Amino acid sequence: MMTSADLPETIPLFPLPGALMLPRTRLPLHIFEPRYLAMLDDTLKTAHRLIGMIQPREVPEGAGKRLHMIGCAGRLTGFSETEDGRYMVTLSGISRFRIQREVSGFAPYLRADVSWGGFERDLGPTEKDPDFDRPAFLDLLGRYFASQDLSTDWDSLKEAEDEMLINSLSMLCPFDPEEKQALLEAPSLATRRETLVTLIEFGLRGGSNEEIMQ
Template sequence: MMKAAKLPRVIPVFPLPGALLFPRARLPLHIFEPRYLQMVEDCMATPERLIGMVQPITESRLSAIGCAGRLTAFSEMEDGRYMITLTGISRFRIGAEVNGFAPYRSFEVSWDSFAADLGRAEHDPALDRAAFMALLRRYFDNVGFETDWDSLHGADDELLINSLSMLAPFDPEDKQALLEAPSLSTRRETLVTLMEFALHGGTNEEMM
């Protein structure tokens, strides 16, 4: 487990709409753009091997909060593309952009508000698993998702809620709300609201 004192103050960021990472979760990525191929190569040369996943707002503006992952798996394809896996370490707040010669963007970041991310897995004591799974089944049927229900039933609270937050086809704004939830219980409540809203045929404009 990485200690707060070991977290760097400047990290490269990968803005990818709809791609969420949470502490202790794993995110597989297919890297093919030249600038991000360079980012991966530079990342592997650092002791921390961290990349920050961030939701873009526009082409130039990024969301204020992202999550950094440690590069824990890497393979190179015959055509030069990379398949990597990031394991979530901690969320961060974006600060000033650091200008340099790299083709990708790097930022000063603050980890101060997210000390709990470096601790043990969270639990959701208010989770009614039977009701939650029933809602989830209705939602998956509605969006045409298939899953391994036995694995979901056996997953611990954090793995269940965070994995669903990462995989569900919500809009980037909704994904960001899930990422910024201050606790696992709040994230689960947000997830329930989003699924119920989708089942009732709501739109983002109505939600706002």
């Protein structure tokens, strides 16, 4: 298990719209662009093997920051190479971070100095949600999945721990990037669950993104 002392000041960034990773989850990725293949090669040479997943911002050219300020770093824990030089990799979520500044250099990919402050619970034990009403939540989820024509292993959902259930659904449900960012930035498991419920309810009502994020 990584500690705060293991976290570096500078990490590579992988901007990927709609790809949400949370602490103590796993995110599979298919990497094939040359700049990200270079990022992967460089990451494998480090002791921490961390890559920062970050959401791009939808802003007009020159109108502001290209990236959200908060992302989640994952440790490279699995990879395989295809015959044509691509990689199938797995990142294990370690901790969220806040971008301090982007770092210029010769690398073809983005890098940033980051702060890990404020996300200490990410390195701690599995979070609990004492007020989680699982039967009511699963009933709501069932209606949402039916409306979206989605299927799942309901037995596994019923048996999953609170954190695994809430975080997995946050990652897998077909929400917009800004909605995924709201789930990422939730300060606790309980607030993430509340945000998730709100997004599902708006999805069932056919609410717009603007309504959800206000």
